Amino acid sequence: MHKEEAENYLHKKVENGEEVSPVLPEGIKNYLIDIDGTICDDIPNEEPERMETAELYPDALETCNRWYDEGHLICFFTSRVEANREVTEAWLKRNGFKYHSLLMGKPRGGNYHWIDNHLVKATQYKGKFTELVKKEVTIQVFDDGVNDN
Secondary structure, three states: OOHHHHHHHOOOEEEOOEEEOOOOOOOOOEEEEOOEOOOEOOOOOOOHHHHHHOOEOOOHHHHHHHHHHOOOEEEEEOOOOHHHHHHHHHHHHHOOOOOOEEEOOOOOOOOOOOOOOOOOOOOOOOOOOOOOOOOOOOOOOOOOOOOOO
8 A cells, every 4th residue: 555545544534423533444453563673683772873774574575564554554653752753754765665754753762651542553663574363362452331241
């Protein structure tokens, strides 16, 4: 899915006369992918001169581009600061990444606890891009008063 087509999915949506956030069609995922330490060498903001020559991790390009070609949305979401946007975009282009958007300024420090009104699925990168598999895990959720047993 090209950037223009992706924008069509993300246009204004109205339900019962009120604007609401758009929802992607069934089967389309919106991947938010970190850069440093996930698709390439882990480069801290304090060493921006290394960003231009960061080494790509095995299978990262193939996996991300396959997801793009399958019609999913690819957004790189990085802790790099806005001042490093140009070098980041150049690196992504030089390495052949296909993507729809790039968000700079993700909070640093990890151990994220993301709270959102949309379903969020998190996958921690642990050194190898493979097919995503389903696993049962224990998660924290808000107590909504419903017993799910």
